[in-house]
Amino acid sequence: MSSVIKLLSPRLANQIAAGEVVERPASVIKELLENSIDAGSSRLDIEADEGGVKLMRVRDNGVGIDKDDLPLALSRHATSKIYELDDLEAVATLGFRGEALASISSVSRLVISSNQTEQPSAGWSARSEGRDMETELMPAPHPRGTTVEVRDLFFNTPARRKFLRTEKTEFGRLEDVVKRLALSHFDVAFSLTHNNRPVHSWRAANTRIEQERRVGQICGSAFMENALYVEVERAGLKLWGWVALPAFSRSQADLQHFYVNGRAIKDKLVTHAVRQAYQDVLFHGRHPAYVLYLELDPATVDVNVHPTKHEVRFRDSRLVHDFLFRTLHHALADVRPQDQLEKNE
Numbered sequence: 001m002s003s004v005i006k007l008l009s010p011r012l013a014n015q016i017a018a019g020e021v022v023e024r025p026a027s028v029i030k031e032l033l034e035n036s037i038d039a040g041s042s043r044l045d046i047e048a049d050e051g052g053v054k055l056m057r058v059r060d061n062g063v064g065i066d067k068d069d070l071p072l073a074l075s076r077h078a079t080s081k082i083y084e085l086d087d088l089e090a091v092a093t094l095g096f097r098g099e100a101l102a103s104i105s106s107v108s109r110l111v112i113s114s115n116q117t118e119q120p121s122a123g124w125s126a127r128s129e130g131r132d133m134e135t136e137l138m139p140a141p142h143p144r145g146t147t148v149e150v151r152d153l154f155f156n157t158p159a160r161r162k163f164l165r166t167e168k169t170e171f172g173r174l175e176d177v178v179k180r181l182a183l184s185h186f187d188v189a190f191s192l193t194h195n196n197r198p199v200h201s202w203r204a205a206n207t208r209i210e211q212e213r214r215v216g217q218i219c220g221s222a223f224m225e226n227a228l229y230v231e232v233e234r235a236g237l238k239l240w241g242w243v244a245l246p247a248f249s250r251s252q253a254d255l256q257h258f259y260v261n262g263r264a265i266k267d268k269l270v271t272h273a274v275r276q277a278y279q280d281v282l283f284h285g286r287h288p289a290y291v292l293y294l295e296l297d298p299a300t301v302d303v304n305v306h307p308t309k310h311e312v313r314f315r316d317s318r319l320v321h322d323f324l325f326r327t328l329h330h331a332l333a334d335v336r337p338q339d340q341l342e343k344n345e
């Protein structure tokens with residue numbers, strides 16, 4: 001008889017976890033940007049080379065990470081965002097599983113540099129090496145904030161690399177992630193560079209006019225010109241944002257952004273409520289366009305449904321559905337008669 005059960009090496013365990021959340025460059029960028037936003041950054045600079053496969057670098061000006069915490073930031077199940085199960089009930093940050101950096105660093109060459117002080121020389125950088133993923137720390141000048149650099153994604157997991165598409169496709173998805181986050185964090189400035197070519201640069205947008213400018217830059221000026229601004233608050237629920245007039249309907253459901261407490265979600269209940277509100281103003285087979293933000297008590301919504309966190313579960317889904325439907329139906333009511341006329345012509 002011989003014993004055959006062995007513990008997985010830390011790297012292998014992390015690579016397996018990475019299978020769930022790290023699908024492509026876009027998923028890496030999503031995790032890095034969410035971390036930067038959770039760190040209270042007001043400016044994010046994103047660089048990518050070759051669709052992000054060769055290089056992704058995110059630099060922020062957030063709170064930074066203490067030298068002693070850097071190794072922890074790279075280990076699995078280490079997070080500064082929740083401490084006990086109860087915290088999950090009211091999680092307000094975007095991340096909370098404490099596995100993104102560990103996962104990403106197991107399938108790429110990742111270096112994290114950070115500094116919590118105003119003294120640039122006080123910065124440190126860390127990387128995890130080998131099958132035990134031991135952390136190597138080095139002094140590294142860095143302004144206050146954090147830079148995460150991810151090179152050669154999937155260099156050690158060829159099977160995963162095979163699923164990557166063309167540079168153009170991968171960059172497109174990465175860009176979509178940046179846009180989705182830029183739409184929900186108006187107070188943060190963003191810049192995006194691809195192969196050293198500036199692609200986007202959005203200043204912090206603090207007034208409605210500035211926000212509308214950003215939405216127009218991201219969703220197109222035609223959307224903005226045909227959009228109604230909505231803002232309604234009732235019974236602890238708040239909905240605000242822009243909905244396109246029926247005249248700006250789409251042949252595909254490709255311009256639908258919905259955020260719950262700042263988190264982009266795709267949810268059947270939400271889609272259904274919005275659809276229903278547009279029902280008698282849209283032609284069959286056309287899709288509404290919208291950028292909407294729902295805000296509610298974090299304790300009444302469960303975001304811990306899936307690792308990629310696109311789904312949510314509302315405690316009172318009937319109430320949320322009704323509120324969305326009524327609010328949008330009412331907003332579109334003013335345009336309804338005129339639209340009926342057009343249809344009858």
Ligand code: ADP
Nearest residue numbers: 035039073079080095096097098099100101146
């Ligand atoms: P999670 O975000 O789920 O906590 P991560 O693996 O993404 O897990 O990050 C681990 C920890 O590293 C975070 O909880 C946070 O304390 C720290 N961290 C990661 N990125 C940053 C950043 N850009 N700025 C400050 N702290 C960060």
Ligand code: MG
Nearest residue numbers: 035095096100
């Ligand atoms: Mg995270």
